[in-house]
Amino acid sequence: MARPAKAEINLDALRHNYRLACKVAPDSQAVAIVKANAYGHGAVAAAQALQAEAPVFGVACIEEAMELREAGIQQPILLLEGMFSAEELAVARQQGFWVAVGHRQQIEMITQAASGQALKVWLKLDTGMHRLGVQPGAAVELYRLLAESDNVADGIVLMSHLACGDEIERPQTPKQIQCFADTLAAISAVADELGQRVETSLANSAGTMAWQDCRRSWNRPGYMLYGGNPFGHSQENADQLQPVMNLRTAVIALRDIAIGECVGYGASWCAQRPSKIATIAMGYADGYPRVVKPGTPVLIHGQRASIVGRVSMDMITIDVTDLADVQLGDEVLMWGEGLSVDEIADCAGTIGYELLARMPARVPRVYLGK
Numbered sequence: 482m483a484r485p486a487k488a489e490i491n492l493d494a495l496r497h498n499y500r501l502a503c504k505v506a507p508d509s510q511a512v513a514i515v516k517a518n519a520y521g522h523g524a525v526a527a528a529q530a531l532q533a534e535a536p537v538f539g540v541a542c543i544e545e546a547m548e549l550r551e552a553g554i555q556q557p558i559l560l561l562e563g564m565f566s567a568e569e570l571a572v573a574r575q576q577g578f579w580v581a582v583g584h585r586q587q588i589e590m591i592t593q594a595a596s597g598q599a600l601k602v603w604l605k606l607d608t609g610m611h612r613l614g615v616q617p618g619a620a621v622e623l624y625r626l627l628a629e630s631d632n633v634a635d636g637i638v639l640m641s642h643l644a645c646g647d648e649i650e651r652p653q654t655p656k657q658i659q660c661f662a663d664t665l666a667a668i669s670a671v672a673d674e675l676g677q678r679v680e681t682s683l684a685n686s687a688g689t690m691a692w693q694d695c696r697r698s699w700n701r702p703g704y705m706l707y708g709g710n711p712f713g714h715s716q717e718n719a720d721q722l723q724p725v726m727n728l729r730t731a732v733i734a735l736r737d738i739a740i741g742e743c744v745g746y747g748a749s750w751c752a753q754r755p756s757k758i759a760t761i762a763m764g765y766a767d768g769y770p771r772v773v774k775p776g777t778p779v780l781i782h783g784q785r786a787s788i789v790g791r792v793s794m795d796m797i798t799i800d801v802t803d804l805a806d807v808q809l810g811d812e813v814l815m816w817g818e819g820l821s822v823d824e825i826a827d828c829a830g831t832i833g834y835e836l837l838a839r840m841p842a843r844v845p846r847v848y849l850g851k
């Protein structure tokens with residue numbers, strides 16, 4: 482029998498979540514964001530599962546885009562950080578990749594390239610996140626440079642990214658929306674003069690689910706496709722998401738320990754009552770965070786049991802004293818249906834995005850619902 486640690490990936494749930502992203506924003510199209518190996522779920526499998534519905538996929542870099550092309554994905558693929566060299570630009574043109582550009586050098590790389598296949602370009606605007614994007618004051622000039630170039634296809638997409646879309650009460654998102662709208666108005670005047678169309682894109686998952694004014698020509702949902710809830714609390718649309726990854730393993734050892742006996746490295750947890758301890762095949766080398774706080778839950782027989790002692794590289798110990806009849810080989814859920822990755826991330830002082838995206842190759846992905 483193989484080691485029982487595995488990440489079950491429910492592709493029906495992935496499709497359900499993609500459809501939800503489309504349903505909540507019926508006037509937009511949704512780019513399916515599958516960067517970082519589809520947030521750890523397997524980019525090729527995720528893209529294949531969505532290829533009948535998603536018009537475009539979004540990745541971070543050309544290597545991720547080529548992986549999808551080589552697997553037979555034919556849609557346009559948006560490079561969210563654009564291209565890093567003239568060679569990458571040539572590949573992007575040849576492969577029909579779309580490029581997001583966020584500074585003058587990237588833009589001039591396109592406009593000064595030899596004429597040839599016209600590229601679909603997304604012009605990234607810094608509306609306040611201050612990470613990537615051209616400044617609002619330079620946007621009209623840079624838009625014109627692109628729009629007047631034969632190397633650029635009609636329908637340039639003005640895009641920006643939200644810093645705080647997951648925090649509804651904070652003022653940043655309305656400010657970003659306003660900046661976006663003001664810059665769009667100025668750019669649209671130039672587009673009209675040149676007889677061109679402008680498309681728009683502002684929403685990530687949080688923007689798609691919660692911010693009506695962020696829903697534009699193109700939304701860019703990522704985390705929500707995998708069933709993650711970016712808000713950290715109940716939200717009308719997020720409550721309808723289905724977890725895609727079930728991280729599972731099984732009990733590989735069981736023992737009774739007496740009061741005062743301690744468990745695991747550093748003897749950090751000691752029994753205060755006669756206890757039954759289950760050891761499971763899962764550790765930080767399987768992507769489970771070592772830093773989870775004491776009492777972090779797992780599910781056994783659908784019931785919660787607590788992690789006790791330190792998470793080691795390949796194993797974790799669980800207090801199953803209060804659970805009836807736990808046996809060797811019994812299945813254990815680390816996160817997924819009934820125990821959200823967001824809750825476990827919270828116990829580790831991080832976000833579910835990180836836990837999913839860091840899922841290592843050693844954990845076999847088992848695909849359901851192909």
Ligand SMILES: Cc1ncc(COP(=O)(O)O)c(C=O)c1O
Binds near residue numbers: 561642686702
């Ligand atoms: C530019 C851009 N768009 C969209 C996304 C998807 O965001 P989310 O996973 O929050 O939906 C990301 C993710 O970081 C991004 O960088």
